[in-house]
Amino acid sequence: MNTLKYISSPQNTLIRKIVLLQEKSRERRKQALFVVEGKRELALAIQANYELDSILYYPGIMSKNDLLDLIKEIKNQPEVIEVSQDVYQKLAYRDSTEGVIALLKTKKHALENLRLKNKNALILVAESPEKPGNIGALLRTADAANLDAVLIANPKGDLYNPNIIRSSVGCIFTNAIGVGTTAEILDFLKANQIQVFCAALSASQAYTQTDFTKASAIVVGTESTGLSQSWLEASTQNIIIPMEGEIDSMNVSVSAAILIFEAKRQRSK
Incomplete structure (x- = not known):
């Protein structure tokens, strides 16, 4: 697994997109994407075969090796992005989420x-x-x-x-x-x-x-x-x-x- 990007600015286009997905139901429906915060929640989503679009981690909380272990069973590996503390704090709802936030594709529940x-x-x-x-x-x-x-x-x-x-x-x-x-x-x-x-x-x-x-x-x-x-x-x-x-x-x-x-x-x- 290679880190493809590093984002340090909370004003980055992707970060602003994630904030919109967190806040607006309309955006989640339009883009068929949603945000998951936390290692436990993400592990359950992976177990349920949700498709990951991208995953962001803050190395001050989660190491790259721990992240690799979390996503090692995923067939289609997501884009991996390291973020700064400022970016993580902008996105994280709480401090105890182990430094990981991911974008996942929604499922239909017909x-x-x-x-x-x-x-x-x-x-x-x-x-x-x-x-x-x-x-x-x-x-x-x-x-x-x-x-x-x-x-x-x-x-x-x-x-x-x-x-x-x-x-x-x-x-x-x-x-x-x-x-x-x-x-x-x-x-x-x-x-x-x-x-x-x-x-x-x-x-x-x-x-x-x-x-x-x-x-x-x-x-x-x-x-x-x-x-x-x-x-x-x-x-x-x-x-x-x-x-x-x-x-x-x-x-x-x-x-x-x-x-x-x-x-x-x-x-x-």
Whole structure:
């Protein structure tokens, strides 16, 4: 591996391009590129067969040998660029990312490309999630539970928002993810004979009284508006987490985790 370039100026054209990709969803869609910061996150992306366009490293934190070890299994080697401390500090969100930032090519997450490995699948569906932190937490939960897929209905933004990648701790790369409209996802679930369990406040039964042992999709909505009527009408059974305090709902990622791990508990018997 040879370092092809050295960039010392934060005003360099490539550096300005990377900043735009970090900040603007429009640029990520237009260029089909996104930014990954950190050794762990990048390692997970490589493991998931994401294609690297270029990789930048600051030798004051990461050595060239460590970088070589990180990317040694990649068939099509990316362009490697050494950067100055000033450049790295301009691009890095946090100090503990081990001195590496990379540009990767986005993947399409169309439902027709999604293949479920298990017939008795357990899937998480999130309708119109808005907050990157919540999406990241949902992906971390899905990874922890080794779910068969995470489906995003009517997304409000793009999955390659740097805040999603950070908050998911790279779990955006470890999950099988499908994106579509509510109607498209409902068709997908029906075609795969998957029951639909919607987290809702009305016409619901306690989640502990619900049978998740067959192929199941657990569906969660936003904390502000909940699920749309389309989901509630298509639901096999609406489910609820009984609340014993003064409020009637929890953070969506917390609720999803409770429901998912109840399903896992039932399936482990």
